[in-house]
Amino acid sequence: MNKKQDKSQQAIDAYQKAIALKYEGVGAPLVTASGEGIVAEQIIDLARQLGVPMYENAELTELLSMLELGDEISHDLYVIIAQIIALAYSLKLQ
Secondary structure (H helix, E strand, O other): OOHHHHHHHHHHHHOOEEEEEEOOOOOOOEEEEEEEOHHHHHHHHHHHHHOOOOOOOHHHHHHHOOOOOOOEOOHHHHHHHHHHHHHHHHHHHO
């Protein structure tokens, strides 16, 4: 990779975001981790190590990144998050 490509990749990585949610079957899912850049990479790496299912959606990540740690997701995100959780559970059962 040349220097121009390397700087371009660094710029992309700096804007990478990751959000972790936890759902215990009662109430709404909670934001348990949130970060961008290096912190996002660490969240993703830990999720991979632990076998946590991941879902990539830039628009959803932007919306969730507005929440604080410990916040429940908003009502308008229930349907999409419920679909993602259902998909994660079905993949886990396979």
